[in-house]
Amino acid sequence: MADGKGRLKAPVFDLHITLTSGQVFGWKKVDDWYYGEIAGKPVRIRQDNNSLQFEGASRNEVADYFALDEDVAAICRRISRNDPILSKAVNEFRGLRILRQDPWICTVSFVCSAFSNIPRIEKKLQNLRTRYGKTAYIAGHPVHLFPSPRSLADAPLSQLRACGLGFRDKYVKGLGQRMRRFDVAALRRENYEEAKESLMESAGIGEKVADCICLFSLDKHEAFPIDVWIARVMANLYSKEIRAMFPKTKLSYKDVQSFARAKWGKDAGYAQAFLYIYARKHKLGKERKE
DNA sequence: ACCCAGGGTCCTA
DNA sequence: TAGGACCATGGG
Numbered sequence: 001m002a003d004g005k006g007r008l009k010a011p012v013f014d015l016h017i018t019l020t021s022g023q024v025f026g027w028k029k030v031d032d033w034y035y036g037e038i039a040g041k042p043v044r045i046r047q048d049n050n051s052l053q054f055e056g057a058s059r060n061e062v063a064d065y066f067a068l069d070e071d072v073a074a075i076c077r078r079i080s081r082n083d084p085i086l087s088k089a090v091n092e093f094r095g096l097r098i099l100r101q102d103p104w105i106c107t108v109s110f111v112c113s114a115f116s117n118i119p120r121i122e123k124k125l126q127n128l129r130t131r132y133g134k135t136a137y138i139a140g141h142p143v144h145l146f147p148s149p150r151s152l153a154d155a156p157l158s159q160l161r162a163c164g165l166g167f168r169d170k171y172v173k174g175l176g177q178r179m180r181r182f183d184v185a186a187l188r189r190e191n192y193e194e195a196k197e198s199l200m201e202s203a204g205i206g207e208k209v210a211d212c213i214c215l216f217s218l219d220k221h222e223a224f225p226i227d228v229w230i231a232r233v234m235a236n237l238y239s240k241e242i243r244a245m246f247p248k249t250k251l252s253y254k255d256v257q258s259f260a261r262a263k264w265g266k267d268a269g270y271a272q273a274f275l276y277i278y279a280r281k282h283k284l285g286k287e288r289k290e
Numbered sequence: 291a292c293c294c295a296g297g298g299t300c301c302t303a
Numbered sequence: 304t305a306g307g308a309c310c311a312t313g314g315g
Contacts, residue, residue: 117295166311206298227296
């Protein structure tokens with residue numbers, strides 16, 4: 001089974017919700033298959049009931065990408081306890097899983113996310129793939145693979161800018177050039193604080209982007225990325241609890257984050273993921289600020 | 291025209 | 304450490 005084709009049991013899993021939750025970009029749906037990339041290879045995937053059907057990668061690679069070893073049911077039980085908001089979110093979006101993405105792809109993706117929105121992020125990354133990535137085929141369908149660090153390092157800034165990157169062009173080129181310092185195995189070995197700090201040494205990676213990379217590609221599930229949606233949710237729905245911990249002070253990124261880690265611990269990342277899609281779905285906090 | 295988007299950097303006090 | 308200007312851009 002070299003080029004892989006098979007099925008995996010996938011309990012507590014919703015492929016559509018997971019791939020459209022804002023943690024990953026680039027999966028495209030044609031008919032009932034999702035086309036994308038796993039372990040550098042073109043792949044297509046679909047779900048029927050509790051099994052995941054895949055073509056193009058090995059069983060282990062697919063299981064690893066979707067983190068099927070994770071006991072998500074237990075995580076959901078823990079974060080739902082005594083929390084009506086998360087109880088509703090977990091119930092409505094049952095089957096959301098946090099992926100184990102390729103750190104290089106994840107990093108470029110979230111550097112491109114700065115000061116942008118999801119459709120535009122998708123567009124930029126699609127431009128990078130079609131212009132600098134190899135085209136491969138799965139079941140007769142073309143898949144544009146993500147470009148290598150070298151190919152982005154060699155790209156002229158003007159061309160990167162033309163992909164829609166704007167002021168992020170130099171960050172992306174720089175990441176390609178400094179990929180040596182980007183030892184993935186070493187990053188996974190480091191603990192959360194160390195990995196985050198290492199990531200933030202690169203220009204274009206601040207706290208929020210580093211937290212996204214830690215959470216979505218490095219198994220650091222205590223990371224709690226705070227974007228505008230999460231900031232609104234926390235300010236609106238958890239303000240009392242946060243005030244109890246940080247009276248008076250104007251809430252900073254670190255305040256909200258330490259609150260989240262105190263409340264949810266290693267499950268903070270999962271809590272964040274559910275709060276994020278829940279807030280966006282119901283446009284939570286857009287109508288009133290506190 | 292105005293506001294927003296899964297922010298970061300750099301300067302100032 | 305905290306607050307602000309600025310960065311570029313498409314869509315509502």
